[in-house]
Amino acid sequence: MPQSAEKVLDHSLLFREPEYKEMFAKKRADMENMPAAEKVQETADWTKSWEYREKNFARESLSINPAKACQPLGAVFAAAGFEKTLSFVHGSQGCVAYYRSHLSRHFKEPCSAVSSSMTEDAAVFGGLNNMVEGLKNAYALYSPKMIAVSTTCMAEVIGDDLQSFIIGAKEKDSVPQDFPVPFAHTPAFVGSHTTGYDNMLRGILEGFWADAEVTKNETINIVPGFDGFAVGNNRELKRILDLMGVEYTILSDVSDQFDTPSDGEFRMYDGGTTLEAAKNAVNAKATISLQHYCSTKTLQYAKSFDQETASFHYPMGVAATDEFLMKVSEITGKEIPEALRMERGRLVDAMADSQATLHGKTYAIYGDPDFVYAMARFVLEFGGEPRHCLATNGTKPWAKKMQALFDSSPFGAECKAYPGNDLWHMRSLLATEPTDFLIGNSHGKFLERDTGVPLIRLTFPIFDRHHHHRFPVWGYQGGLRVLVTLLDKAFDTLDAAGLEPGGDISFDLTR
Numbered sequence: 143m144p145q146s147a148e149k150v151l152d153h154s155l156l157f158r159e160p161e162y163k164e165m166f167a168k169k170r171a172d173m174e175n176m177p178a179a180e181k182v183q184e185t186a187d188w189t190k191s192w193e194y195r196e197k198n199f200a201r202e203s204l205s206i207n208p209a210k211a212c213q214p215l216g217a218v219f220a221a222a223g224f225e226k227t228l229s230f231v232h233g234s235q236g237c238v239a240y241y242r243s244h245l246s247r248h249f250k251e252p253c254s255a256v257s258s259s260m261t262e263d264a265a266v267f268g269g270l271n272n273m274v275e276g277l278k279n280a281y282a283l284y285s286p287k288m289i290a291v292s293t294t295c296m297a298e299v300i301g302d303d304l305q306s307f308i309i310g311a312k313e314k315d316s317v318p319q320d321f322p323v324p325f326a327h328t329p330a331f332v333g334s335h336t337t338g339y340d341n342m343l344r345g346i347l348e349g350f351w352a353d354a355e356v357t358k359n360e361t362i363n364i365v366p367g368f369d370g371f372a373v374g375n376n377r378e379l380k381r382i383l384d385l386m387g388v389e390y391t392i393l394s395d396v397s398d399q400f401d402t403p404s405d406g407e408f409r410m411y412d413g414g415t416t417l418e419a420a421k422n423a424v425n426a427k428a429t430i431s432l433q434h435y436c437s438t439k440t441l442q443y444a445k446s447f448d449q450e451t452a453s454f455h456y457p458m459g460v461a462a463t464d465e466f467l468m469k470v471s472e473i474t475g476k477e478i479p480e481a482l483r484m485e486r487g488r489l490v491d492a493m494a495d496s497q498a499t500l501h502g503k504t505y506a507i508y509g510d511p512d513f514v515y516a517m518a519r520f521v522l523e524f525g526g527e528p529r530h531c532l533a534t535n536g537t538k539p540w541a542k543k544m545q546a547l548f549d550s551s552p553f554g555a556e557c558k559a560y561p562g563n564d565l566w567h568m569r570s571l572l573a574t575e576p577t578d579f580l581i582g583n584s585h586g587k588f589l590e591r592d593t594g595v596p597l598i599r600l601t602f603p604i605f606d607r608h609h610h611h612r613f614p615v616w617g618y619q620g621g622l623r624v625l626v627t628l629l630d631k632a633f634d635t636l637d638a639a640g641l642e643p644g645g646d647i648s649f650d651l652t653r
Contacts, residue, residue, distance in 0.1 A: 189569075189570075189573075190569075190570075190573035190574070190593075191573075192574050194570065195570035195571075195573070198566065198567060198570045199563075199567060205534075205564050206565070206566035207564055207565040207566055207585065208534040208564040208565070209508045209509060209532065209534040209535075209564060209565055209568075209585070210334040210335060210510070210534040210535040211244065211334060211335040212328075212330035212331075212333075212334065212338070213292075213329060213330050213332070213334065213337050213338030213341065214231055214237065214238075214241055214292050214293065214294055214328045214330055214338055215240075215241045215244060215245075215335040215338060216328075216334070216335035216337065216339030216340075216341075216342065216368050217229070217231075217290070217292035217326055217328045217338040217339065217341065217342035218242075218245065218253070218255050218292065218342075219245065219335070219339060219368055219396065220290075220338075220339045220346070220368075220394050221292075221342055221346070221394075222245075222253070222254075222394075222396050222399050222400070222414070223366075223392075223393075223394030223395045223396040223414050223415055224288060224290070224346065224394060224414045224417065224420060225287055225288075225411070225413075225414040225415060225416045225417050226285075226286050226411040227286060227287065227288040227289070227411070228254060228255070228256060228280055228284055228288070228289050228290070228411075229241075229254070229256070229289075229290050229292065230255075230256050230257075230258065230276060230277065230280055230290065230291045230292075230323075231255060231256070231257050231258070231291075231292050231293070231294060232257075232258045232260070232269060232272070232273060232276075232291055232292070232293045232294070232297045233257060233258065233260055233294025233295070233296045233297050234259070234260050234261070234294060234296055235257045237257070237294040237295075237296075237330075238257040238294075241253070242254075242255050245400070247605045248370055248602055248603040248604055248605065248611065249373070249400040249611055250608060250609070251399075251400045251401065252410075253400075254284070254410050254411070256279075256280050257276070258273055258276040258297075259272060259276065260272050260294075260297065265296055265300060268300060268302055269296075269300075269302050269307070270302075270307050270310060273291075273302075273307040273308070273310075273311050273316075274307075274310065274311045274316050277289060277308075277311045277316040277317050277323070278311075278314075278315075278317070281316065281317045281321070284410065286411070287417055288321075288322040288323070288346075288417060289317070289321075289323050290323075290324050290326075290342060290345070290346060291304055291308065291323060291324070291326075292325070292326050292327075292328040292338065292342055293326075293327055293328050293329065294330055295329060295330045295331055298327065298328075298329035298330075298331070304325040304326075304327060308323050308325060311323075322350070322417065323349075324342075324345045324346040324349035324350075325345050326338070326341040326342040326344070326345035327341065328341055328342065333535070334510075334534070335368055336368050336435055336436045336510055336511075336535060339367065339436050340436055340437055340438060340439045340440055341439065343365065343393060343394055343437070343440045344439045344440045344443050346394075346420065347420070347423070347424075347440065347443060347444075348443065350417070350420050350421040350423075350424070351421075351423075351424040351443075351447065354424045356424055356425055356447055356448075357425050358425055358427060358448075359389075359425045359426065359427065360389055360427060360474065361389045361390060361391055361422075361423070361425065361427065362389070362390050362391075362426055362427060362428045362430060362470070362473060362474060363390070363391050363392075363393050363423050363428070363429040363449070364379065364383075364392045364393065364429075364430055364431075364432065365393050365394070365429065365431040365432065365433075365437045365440060365441075366379065366393075366395070366433070367431060367432055367433025367436030367437060367456075367512065368433070368436050368510065368602070369433070369456075369602070370583075370601055370602025370603060370604065370610075370611055371601075371602075371610070371611050371613070371614065371615050371616075371620075372396050372400065372611065373396070373397050373400055373401045373611045373612050374397075374611060374612050374613040374615070374620070375614045375615060375616045375620065376392060376395055376396070376397035377397050377614070378614035378616055378617050379392070379616060379617070380392070382467070382482065382617055383470070385479050385481055385482060386467075386470065386471070386474070386476045386477070386478065386479060386482075387476050388474050391415065391419050391420075391422070391426065392415060393415060393420065393423060393429075393440075394414075394415060395413065395415050396413075398412045398413025399411070399412050399413055399414055400611070401612065424447055426444075426449055427449065427450060427473065428449055428450035428451065428452070428473045429441060429444035429445075429449050429451050430451070430452045430453070430454075430466075430469065430470070430473075431452070431453040431454065432453075432454050432456065432457060432466070432616070433453070433454070433455070433456055433510070433512040434453035434454065434455055434512060435510065435511045435512050435540070436512065450473060452469050452473075454466050454469075454512075455512045455515040455516050455519075456512040456513050456515065456516035456517075456616070457516070457616050457617065458516040458517065458520050458615055458616060458620060458624060459519060459520030459523050459621045459624075460486065460489060460490060460493075460520075460523055460618070460621065461519065461523065462516055462520070463486070463616070463617050463618055463621065464486070467482065482618065485617075485618040485619060486618045488618070488622070489618045489619075489621050489622050489625070492622055492625055493523070493524045493625060496625065496629055497524060497525060499629060499632050499633070499653070500525065500628060500629065500632060501524065501525035501526070502525060502526070502527070503526050503527070503578040503579065503632065504526070504527045504529045504577040504578045504579070505517075505518075505521050505526055505527065505528045505529065505530075505578065505579050505580070505581055506528075506529060506530040506531075506532070506568060506571060506572055506577045506579070506580045506581070506582075506595065507521075507530070507531050507532070507580075507581045507582065508531075508532040508533065508534075508565065508568055508580075508582045508586070509533065509581075509583065509601040509602075510533060510535060510601070510602075511533045511535060511536040511537075511540045513600075513601050514531050514532070514533045514536070514544070514559075515540075515543065515544060515547065517581055517600065517601075518531050518544065518547060518548075518557070519547060520621065520624065522547070522548075522551040524625070525553055526553065527553050527554070527556060527557060528548075528554070528557050529556060529557050529558070529575065530557075530558065530560065530568065530571045530575070530577065531544055531557065531558070531560065532559075532560040532563050532564075532567065532568050532571075533559075533560070533561060533562075534562060534563065534564050536559070536560075536561035536562065537561055537562075538561055540559070540561055541560075541561040545558075545559060565585060565586070565589065568589060569589055569592060569593065572589060572593040572595050573592075573593055576593060576594070576595055577595055578595075578596075578635075579596050579598055579628070579631060579632075579635075580595045580596065580597045580598065581598045581601075582597065582598075582599070582600070582601060583599060583600075583601050584599060584603060584604050584605045584606045584607070585603075586599075587606065596631055598627060598628060598631050600615065600624065600627065633653060636648075636653075637649065
């Protein structure tokens with residue numbers, strides 16, 4: 143084989159070597175029993191036709207590459223935003239390995255979570271013993287200040303009762319009686335990671351707020367929601383609120399947990415909302431969510447304590463940021479400072495400078511419902527057309543709200559929302575009605591290769607690019623970053639077209 147210490151090849155080059163080509167050819171001939179290449183190509187071409195698209199959209203009982211993850215992933219993410227909190231997932235080890243690796247691969251940081259390691263016997267007799275031993279070991283080994291318990295499919299199917307299990311574990315001295323062990327049932331076979339985030343956050347707040355005596359103050363609570371750009375976005379959010387002089391508590395702040403420095407010290411836990419702040423958050427005058435579909439249960443719970451509530455759809459771009467800042471100003475009585483007004487003007491100026499490049503371009507967008515809404519809204523602001531907007535975890539009310547957004551702009555006439563559909567549906571859309579660009583996550587690279595529509599990575603998960611999450615996409619500064627990202631892809635596409643025969647006539651430097 144050509145790989146050696148003196149000649150180390152990346153896998154993309156290694157597998158092009160003659161030995162591997164021969165091995166793959168032999169495997170196809172001897173083991174895969176594939177039809178002739180011409181027949182494979184004929185079938186592949188047919189799956190890009192309108193006829194296949196109609197069959198594809200008619201399916202009801204099969205999901206192919208859904209643009210969502212399962213509830214416990216969101217629960218682990220929410221718990222990571224609290225001070226020295228360890229996620230304890232009641233279920234099998236394999237499931238927890240998925241949540242940890244998914245977050246670690248995106249943020250390029252370790253993600254700490256443990257499992258009750260349920261196996262066949264626990265599936266038959268219940269997982270109480272696993273809970274008792276698991277909590278005991280987690281508390282002793284990792285010294286957390288709080289352990290947040292969620293569930294996988296196995297525990298939910300057999301009906302394990304987390305509340306009674308935790309009470310039983312405390313009675314057996316797994317953890318002290320007064321040690322916080324909030325919990326949330328997060329069955330992976332319903333909902334998505336955004337549902338799990340909401341369930342876990344509400345579970346944590348219930349653990350602190352239940353039976354609390356409320357003494358109202360002027361603080362507001364901020365719920366960021368499940369967000370792959372949380373490191374940059376949460377820090378930008380704090381900068382904005384500090385400029386306004388607002389007293390606030392971010393409920394689940396993962397910005398430090400998923401961005402620890404390399405300074406010779408391993409931090410299993412870092413930053414996060416302090417448990418004291420989470421406890422005192424019951425006294426806030428309002429709770430504001432930056433992602434509506436990540437926080438419905440949490441906001442309902444906050445409202446039960448006479449808190450004013452408001453929710454937004456990912457404050458990206460000019461109008462969305464305007465609405466968020468004006469609401470914060472209305473609730474707190476704080477003026478929007480001149481510094482933020484100047485940032486707004488600079489974003490508008492940048493959009494005007496680049497309007498000729500982006501105006502009239504068409505986009506396909508997929509991801510979580512709040513992200514898709516915000517991204518489509520920003521695209522409409524600079525004269526683009528978000529033709530295909532897909533959210534696997536979107537609902538019919540979400541689609542109705544998306545349609546109202548399209549109807550509000552002359553650029554939305556040919557745009558449509560697709561709730562509950564997956565990326566195989568998106569493939570049919572791009573094959574039959576191609577757009578100029580595709581906006582989504584790393585999983586879209588296969589759509590890019592298959593359909594030729596250039597991919598722009600702007601939402602979770604991003605595995606094949608590094609450090610995007612360190613920069614904000616919220617607020618006016620974040621909007622500028624998104625604008626530059628879109629422009630870079632547009633200019634790269636123009637340059638690539640200029641490399642075709644005869645295209646060098648327009649391979650210019652005057653843009």
